[in-house]
Amino acid sequence: MPRTPGPPCGCRRHATASLIVGKLSASSRQNALAAALKEYGAIRRTIHAARYLSDESYRRKIARQLTKGESLHALRRQLHYAREGKVTRRQPEQQNEQAWCLTVQTNAVICWHTAYLGLAVAELRRAGREVGDEVLAHLSPARSSAVNYYGSITVDYDRELAQLDEHGHRPLRTAGDTTARA
Numbered sequence: 255m256p257r258t259p260g261p262p263c264g265c266r267r268h269a270t271a272s273l274i275v276g277k278l279s280a281s282s283r284q285n286a287l288a289a290a291l292k293e294y295g296a297i298r299r300t301i302h303a304a305r306y307l308s309d310e311s312y313r314r315k316i317a318r319q320l321t322k323g324e325s326l327h328a329l330r331r332q333l334h335y336a337r338e339g340k341v342t343r344r345q346p347e348q349q350n351e352q353a354w355c356l357t358v359q360t361n362a363v364i365c366w367h368t369a370y371l372g373l374a375v376a377e378l379r380r381a382g383r384e385v386g387d388e389v390l391a392h393l394s395p396a397r398s399s400a401v402n403y404y405g406s407i408t409v410d411y412d413r414e415l416a417q418l419d420e421h422g423h424r425p426l427r428t429a430g431d432t433t434a435r436a
Contacts, residue, residue, distance in 0.1 A: 318392060326360075326396040332403060333359050360396075367395035374426055 275295075278288035305312055334356055343349045371393060375385050417425055 322394040322396065325394050326364075329363060329396045329398045329401075330356060330360050332398045332401070333363070363398070363401055364395045367397055367400075369423070370426070371395055373423060377426055 275288070275291055278285065278291065306316070341349050341352055343352050375390065378385050414424075419425070
């Protein structure tokens with residue numbers, strides 16, 4: 255069977271489920287597939303609402319996920335606010351580039367926190383403290399307390415490099431260590 259040619263531009267085309275459902279629902283005469291999809295959506299919403307109302311642990315799980323999402327948005331707002339929360343570029347390509355830079359900054363902060371949270375948990379476990387997975391499920395690396403948004407930072411490279419361990423990590427702070435590191 256011959257293959258059907260794609261669009262003349264050579265690109266692939268795909269549609270989201272919401273677009274397909276929207277197009278089916280907007281047609282002048284409702285077809286059976288559109289009606290079935292609409293009913294299926296109503297059933298899924300009803301099941302979700304019933305489970306949410308009857309299951310306290312499910313409500314807590316959803317609240318935890320919402321809190322993690324809100325902390326990610328708060329981090330992105332803080333990173334963006336350091337530029338007074340403005341998109342400073344005029345051209346759409348430059349605005350897109352600025353948005354991607356915000357994404358890279360956010361990912362860098364999250365990667366840093368993830369790595370050091372992992373090191374802290376490993377250190378606690380080595381010291382004989384029990385850190386259960388149920389506790390770790392509540393942690394989010396989208397924190398902004400260690401990020402300096404304004405001004406400049408002076409770094410003594412030789413001192414910083416001398417502090418790194420064999421894997422290239424900085425030493426962890428202890429509970430009594432309140433001094434900020436450059």
